Amino acid sequence: MSTVISHPRAYATVTGHAATFVTPAGQSVRLDVAAGDDIRQLIVFHAARHAREYGAPVELVTAGDRGEHHLLVHPDGAFAPADTHAQPPASDTGRHTPRHGTHGKEVSEQAPQSDSPAHTPEPAVESPARPSFLTPAPTVHTRARGWRGALSSIGIRIRPSAAHRRRAEWTATVARQWAGCRTIAVVNGKGGVGKTMTCAMLAAVYAREGGGNVLAWDNNDTRGTLGWRTEPGQYDTTLRDLLPAAPTLLAPTAGVADIAGFVHHQQADRYDVLRSNPELLATDQRITATDFDQLMQVAARFYRLVVFDSGNDESADRWLRMIDYSYQLVIPTLATPESAESAALLLDALRGRDERGAALAAHAVVVVTQPEPSAVAARRIADGFAEHSRAVHIIPFDPALKAGPLRFDHLRARTRDAWLSVAASATETL
Incomplete structure (x- = not known):
């Protein structure tokens, strides 16, 4: 048998x-x-x-x-x-x-069964089925936009468009909760390719759709600008202030609100920012692998999701330790040959680092941002990454992304949908 x-x-x-x-x-x-x-x-x-x-x-x-x-x-x-x-x-x-x-x-x-007779149990008496007294929770649907939304508001039901159904699927994906903290690293060894922008937009999507408890962490030795492009909190604190307070925050008596004194809350986008200090030289704010481990314990204690805005020094202890802790890589690049080549070299280096690095590279999500209205160059770069990453997304040109404060509501509808799609892709392996 x-x-x-x-x-x-x-x-x-x-x-x-x-x-x-x-x-x-x-x-x-x-x-x-x-x-x-x-x-x-x-x-x-x-x-x-x-x-x-x-x-x-x-x-x-x-x-x-x-x-x-x-x-x-x-x-x-x-x-x-x-x-x-x-x-x-x-x-x-x-x-x-x-x-x-x-x-x-x-x-x-399987070995043959014994020839000894088997005991046949008495048939169980089935209980009659009964209806449940509980009402299932209704499915949450995203609100239709445009003329469909206008007609829906006055009671005229219109079948959702394909775009609306895709948006609803992306929203349900990014709103998912996990048991334990998850981490996403936004990485590219070249500066000025959109790492800070990508970190802020992903954090905003996850926090707005999933109910907060999301941290954007500026893991940068060399003048990280995440603090410059996000709202300042009530306290002028950075990662250097959080590090000596870590043992207190990890104590059993620490309260959930105690972390607020060290991070900067984004009121509209609902996530928190852990800042570096861009006014200090890199030599004055380097942290060791042990320091990073302790900071990560604090982050996991208070947040369900951490999005790292990484620096450009891929040999730094904090950069390497970030990779060790990451579940997912998101690699931003502009639609230019130099930034795309830097992204490709990083993927190659991770594939050769170890098994974990190879797995992260294989499942990386590449984000190509259009620096100008024409999409020709962006499409060419995206096609080049199609066989070397799990997913590739193009972010359309949007003036709200070029400079100044990063606010999700300031984006065009098409750009918001593009970031929602990126966040959904990145969530698949979490």
Whole structure:
């Protein structure tokens, strides 16, 4: 008798902040995370990557200090407890040897059952079905715009357009909540390519649609300008002020509002900014990897999502540590050869750094911003990245992005939709 397992299977044995991950093909990989990070999130990340390769969910079997668990991990990173009732029993006398069948599925042969008669249980008495007294929560729909919105406001229902349906899907995606803090790094080794703009716009989308608790972190040694292009808060504080206060903020007695003295809240866009000090030289505000770890613990304590605005020094401790903590990379570039080449070189360097860097590069989202109304150059750059990243988006020319304060409401409707689409793409791997 044979039993077919409907999904490829991966295994993970967890020990503290490390794990041994065995791929469905039988390859063993060691995974490590920093103190304070959850190794299980990295395990699920790897399982989802293999699910994308197989084009089907992967059954993940984990073992460790929390017992043994069977999860079904989908290509988009979503997971749920796996149905193990159909699996053959594992015993010393009835073990099965897996072999790979077609399409990455495993086929296992089970030892013959004993000839002894089996006890047949009495059939269970089914309870009659009853209706629920609870009313399901209504689905949240985005409001139609233009003439459809005007007609809808007076009670005339018009079928939503394709653009409206896409916008509703993007909005639902970016409003999603996760268990634990997630991080997105906005990176490009060249200055003036739109990193600060991208960080602010993504933070605004996630905070406005997901209900706040989003931090935009200026992780820059060399005159980061995120503080210049966002609203100042009530206190004139920067990352250098937060660092010595970290132990107090991490204490059990710390309150959720205590972080407000160190960040700058954006009233309309609803996210907070952790500033660097652009008035200081880089030598006066460098932080170590240990400092970064402690700051990250504070960020994870008070925020559900952190968007890093990175500096240009890819050798800095804080830049490298940011990559170690990131779940997703967003790489902005202008529609110019120099900034696009810098972005491509960064992707190449990450692919060769280590397995985590290669995974981040493979799933990177590239954002090409039009510095002028013509879209020809932007389309050419975007086409060049199509085979080397997970998604490529073009941000249309918008005067509100060129200089001055960054406010989501100041953008044209077309530009707001473009940023919503970028944010939805970046969320897929979180």
